[in-house]
Structures are given as C-alpha cells and as structure tokens.
Amino acid sequence: MAKEKTKKSILKRWWFWIIAVVLFIGIVGNLGDEEAADGENDQVEDNTEGNEVDQEESAEETDEPEETVVEEEPEEESNVEDDVPSEYTSALNSAENYSDMMQMSKAGIFDQLTAEMGDQFPEDAAQYAIDNIEADWNENALKTAENYSETMHMSKAAIYDQLISEQGEQFTEEEAQYAIDNIEADWNENALKSARNYQETMDMSHEAIRDQLTSDYGDQFTQEQADYAVENLD
Secondary structure (H helix, E strand, O other), X not given: OHHHHHHHHHHHHHHHHHHHHHHHHHHHHHHHHHHHHHHHHHHHHHHHHHHHHHHHHHHHHHHHHHHHHHHHHHHHHHHHHHHOOHHHHHHHHHHHHHHHHHOOOHHHHHHXXXXXXXXXXXHHHHHHXXXXXXXXXXXXXXXXXXXXXXXXXXXXXXXXXXXXXXXXOOOOHHXXXXXXXXXXXXXXXXXXXXXXXXXXXXXXXXXXXXXXHHOOOOOOOOHHHHHHHHHOOO
16 A cells, blocks of 8 residues: 555656646747747837938938029029120020021021121121021021012022022022922912013013023923913913
C-alpha cells in the first residue's frame, strides 16, 4: 500500500511540471508576438512620418522656381521697351501700316521707309522695323496678285513678273509662286477684257490684238487664252 501511494504521488508531480512547462512556453510565445507587432507598428509610423516630411520638402522645392519666373519676366520686357528709340518705334508702325493697308513686300517696305521721296527714316530704324514686323508675306503677295487680276486684267505670267520685279513689288520668287498657285482668276476673261480695251482705246485689228496678248513683251497670255479673247470680240 505504501508503494502504491508513492507511485501516485510521483505521477502527480510529473503532471504538475508538464503543465507548468506548457504554460511557460505559451506565455513566452505571446510576449514575442506582442513585441514583433509593436516593432512593425513603430516602423509603419516612422515610414509615414518620413513620407510626410519628404512630401513637404518636395512641395517647397517645386514652388520656389515659379515665384522667381513670375517676378522676373515683367522687368525684362519693360527694360527692352525702354531701350528702343522712338524713331525705331515710328518706323515699325509705318511698316505695319504699309503691310496691312497696301500689302507690300518686305523689300518694298524697306525702300519706302528709307526713300527720299518716302518716309526718310535712317536705315538702322528701317531695318529694325523689318526685323520686328509681323506679316504674312505670302498672303501679301496673293492679295497684290488678286488686285492686278481684278483691276488690270493681267495674265498669270505678267502678274508673276510684276510681283518679283525690282521696279515692281519686289516679292521673293517663292512668295510670288505662292500667289500664282493660290489665286482664283478666270484667265480667259482677263484676256477678253484686255482685248476689248485694245480694241476700244487703240482701234487695233484682231490679229494685232492677238499678237499683243501673247507677246513676251506684252500681256503674256497663252495662245489659247488669246484665241478665246479674239473669238469673243464684237
């Protein structure tokens, strides 16, 4: 009987220590998980604070150049305007009027600005005007060509020669070609109106009119356009 009591007592002690060890392991594991969770939370908070600081610094760096540009531009424009002599400004205004109202070429405007019988500006003022004028020279050439067609009934070739002539409009060949390529005109009707003018004012014969219309020193119409004109004379 004494031996059986001793065995039971020993068994109770083993179960006690096993339970104690299990509890100890559980407590230690929970403490480790809590410390790991606290570490992750601290790292997230540190990263969040770092990102906020970086965003604030980036915003400050982005704003600085914009303020500098806004402040400097008006001062530069004001200084440029103050440095331009009044005579230069007058030459530029005159050049713009010649372009807008008379559709003149760049070279034609320069000559008009400096001519003794023109505006008599010094060449440096005229050159300033030419360098700073805003004009569409192709469109000026086209409008001039349309005027020659509508008022003087000139041929395509004659208008081209007049546009590039040194004694004429002084447009460049490229500007004159743009005008010829884009003008809307009835060249047969222009030839007929020119033929009627020769007939009424100079009493020319039909054959003389035909020669005048096609001559390289005359109206420079094509042979077909001249034939159309003569055939439709009264």
